[in-house]
Amino acid sequence: MGCVSDFLFIFPNSGSEHVLSQPTDKSNDKLLGGLLAAGFDEASCTSRYQSYLYRKTSFYQPSSYLTSRLRNYEDLHKRCGPNTESYYRALEQLKSGQTVGSSDCKYVVWISFSGLGNRILSLASTFLYALLTNRVLLVDRGKDMADLFCEPFPEKSWFLPMDFPFIDQFESFDQKSSHCYGNMLKNSVLNASAESVPSYLYLHLVHDYDDHDKLFFCDEDQSLLAKAPWLITKTDNYFVPSLFLITSFEQELSKLFPEKGTIFHHLGRYLFHPSNHVWGLITRYYQIYLAKADESIGIQIRVFESRPGPFKHVMDQILACTLKEKLLPEVDMQDSVVTLSENPKLKAVLVTSLNSGYSENLKNMYWEHPTLTGEVVGIYQPSHEEYQQTEKQMHNRKAWAEMYLLSLTDALVTSSWSTFGYVAQGLGGLKSWILYKPENETAPDPPCRRAMSMEPCFHAPPFYDCRAKKGTDTGALVPHVRHCEDMSWGLKVIDSHDEL
Secondary structure (H helix, E strand, O other), rough: OOOOOOEEEEEOOOOEEEEOOHHHHHOOOOOOOOOOOOOHHHHHHHHHHHHHHHOOOOOOOOOOOHHHHHHHHHHHHHOOOOOOOOHHHHHHHHHOOEEOOOOOOOEEEOOOOOOOOOOOHHHHHHHHHHHHHEEEEEEOOOOOOHHOOOOOOOOOEEEOOOOOOOOHHOOOOOOOOOEHHHHHHHHHOOOOOOOOOOEEEEEEEEOOOOHHHHHHHHHHHHHHOOOOOOOEEOOOOHHHHOOOHHHHHHHHHHHHOOOHHHHHHHHHHOOOOOOOOHHHHHHHHHHHHHHHOOOEEEEOOOOOOOOOOOHHHHHHOOOOHHHOOOOOOOOOOOOOOOOOOOOOOOOEEEEEEEHHHHHHHOOOOHHOEEEEEOOOEEEOOOOOOOOOOOOOHHHHHHHHHHHHHHHOHHHOEEOOOOOHHHHHHHOOOOOOOOOOOEEEEEEOOOEEEEEOOOOOOOOOOEEEEEEOOOOOOHHOOOOOOOEEOOOOEEEEEEEOOOOO
């Protein structure tokens, strides 16, 4: 990235100083336009206040209303978070099994579930729901959440204390659980006009949820859920688009996000700061391979095949997309004599894939043939784990580091249906080129298309009109919720000025 700044980093063995950050007038924005709170111990989470040195200043500034609400939320979390008097009072109510009077603090507990990309997206969704309903978010740390992410809120942890009642039963929570909201509706244990509710309700918002579970997205049901001091949710979805279809949330969402397509961009940068160990992986790789480039391109490859790759049709599709969109330069297959300038433009290509074959093919292509533009192209792939290993600690550290590295590139190519790609484009404020999902082992034509917005796709939305109480196309109700580019039945939030 060609850039000018008063921040310099020395790279080992490079023999020169290299500049990382953006222009000086932007580089003092450690707090990301007011998104982040000041006052943290910087050593405990280096990434929180260093990320701006590695990332271009965002085109999208958070609204003053959003930053004000985040400060208010932090105050609420400080007052009601773990090990406070209010928390212990609410805990006693939870243990009693009954809702007695109104609680001064209400909670939504997020259960750690599914792969890392899904977890990041579902946690951001749950935090937005907490903001909209004035609840305190508490996070089940699962196997590795504390290892991957810093604490986002000042003074009080976002992690659910380990002695929380029935924390050891979270894995078994499902649609048939006695406190499952959808199950209680189905069996007429609860109805929308109920005066009292149990001390906690379990919300099953996983992709396999049924029509009763999906009533969560109806205003009438939100009124009932508001009475429960504790909500415990399990989800693998980015369910934000359907929050926009809940009438009682509409006005608040519009004030929080005047630019509607920026939700995950702002919340992701607010919530998800890599731990010091992961930040080390990110910064070391960035400094060695990406910092000196004039331009960087990220290519994220997810292949839904059981057989090992690489596959020719996928490689053909990647080349068709990147060359057609002029993201990568064409090569001279005739090996004509090319006169290089003294300082040829360096283009760094960061490839993330479970398989190393695609980056090797690209590497060989740009090694064996000159580019027609005279640019020099470097191909880099941090890891190739061969298969997804969701519960393996180092695997998830590398996965998080790679999502973050992709988000630091200037342009991005991602795979259909991939939450890994959604996280990268959202954090980076990038509208990626999305590779269409291949059918019958054939490269699609066209190979890719530009994303309408940088928002992730909700893969399993409800198709139900709560007011009319009948099925409907929820992608046609409001101008800013549309079907996704890569999944015809999915929903995503766009800005009204975004291309349809």
